[in-house]
Amino acid sequence: MTEVPEHLLKRSQDRRSALSGEAPSAEAPAASAASSAESGSAVVPAASTAAAKVAAATPAVAAEPEFVPPYVEAALKRKKIPFWAMPVLAFLPVWVFVYIGGLSPASDGKPTQLAQGQAIFAAQCAGCHGAGGGGGVGRPMTDGNLIKTFPDILGQLQFVWLGSNGMGPAGTPYGDPNREGGQHKTLSYNGNPMPAFNKSLKPAELLAVVRYEREVLSGYKLDPTQIDAKGQLTYGNSSPYLDAEGQLVTPEGKPLFDADGKLTIQPDWTMPVGSKK
């Protein structure tokens, strides 16, 4: 066991008695007298000096209680926030934001899927892509940039699901080959990979966040026939992107991703980008 040096114990005891206004316990001076005697300290009157100090400090508080306002007294007596709670408190505002974003979709008129996407983006993507999608460690998504890369949402679903390294070795082209300004290649933005999200997102969450990026951050205007009564994205002939089990499916209801997370149908890069804002 580590010995706490006697003089530190003494100091904390003095401090406590000074704060609480209680008389120091009788052992305190005795103990310190014993210890200074033991250690053969040259400062023999240490005990009496310390005791005198405590005696001097104690009445200062005790004698003039009217100078300790109740709120100061309360603050001194109050239990402090335990250190382990600090990280919890630090994340509280983020959590509140995510919570509100996910649960109050109707109040701002946004469909549920988009509101869910907004919460996921704030929690999992904004750190790299910027709160408004303006870019940072990750590529910018604003001003139609995403829609230029992925005119068809299918390509974007696969890219976010597998991440840069899931597309192939560094430099693998992805998205529209005829992209304005040249086709994007993996690890070409600043050398960083886009992480895979096939472990951390469910298919329904993937669809939600990808929709949010396209329709809100990148400004893609959907054809109204692509939205069903609940605000969920459909292929436009009312066949849904998600089946009853929450898996992503093709217009024919077959799995959209194979076992490796690759698309089972090819994106249509000739989709009218003109429908973006």
Ligand code: HEC
């Ligand atoms: C750790 C940082 C990081 C996080 C977190 C992140 N991204 Fe990315 N993202 C990147 C980087 C870096 C690129 C560029 C990839 C490359 O060059 O291979 C990128 C590229 C993209 C692209 C392609 C853009 C284009 O035009 O080529 C999409 C789409 C995308 N991210 C979506 C998302 C979504 C959705 C999330 C959250 C679920 C997310 N990102 C979270 C770093 C991140």
